[in-house]
Amino acid sequence: AQSVTQLDSHVSVSEGTPVLLRCNYSSSYSPSLFWYVQHPNKGLQLLLKYTSAATLVKGINGFEAEFKKSETSFHLTKPSAHMSDAAEYFCVVTLPTPNTGNQFYFGTGTSLTVIP
Amino acid sequence: GAVVSQHPSWVICKSGTSVKIECRSLDFQATTMFWYRQFPKQSLMLMATSNEGSKATYEQGVEKDKFLINHASLTLSTLTVTSAHPEDSSFYICSARGSTGGGQPQHFGDGTRLSIL
16 A cells, blocks of 8 residues: 655744644555645646655755654655745655556645745 | 646636647656646646557546547657536646656646636
């Protein structure tokens, strides 16, 4: 079985304070994990990816995520929120499939609001 | 690198019209392209997966005769919504991947907002 759960549908933080967006996964395989960000009426932009190398992954725009196998988590963090971080964030896990390589499974998304 | 261009970004047309959306990988060869549909405030719903030169694999519940997908080259896939009706109005997003390796991310276009009157 394969699934990904984003625990919060909406997170609000004040500008300059830390951001934590939570993601848990279940997988029978060693997963590849990704975080994407989507601004309104835009496609998805890759923030960072975990592919069985270092467990602490650094991404763009100051974001990072830590893969914790014991907790089956891949939470996204940023030390200090910026107004431009307000967007929808998706956690994604991949599962190998016979014909198309790896299929992506999307979380339901977390909407981040940054309060000035 | 890894830029995906999707065109058009916005379409408004009358009911019964067929609409074609293009997805191009600009700086890499896309062995696999994906088409998603996204409803407001929701996650992406995979519609179909296409490999270059092969027929697309459609997800359950997606009408293949309604949503025609062509992936004739390693840099271009098209989605044609045939005889579109108001219920087809949505945000359609394509993505492309350069290889089938487990760690390879998908690279997304900017989406197409389709509004059927």
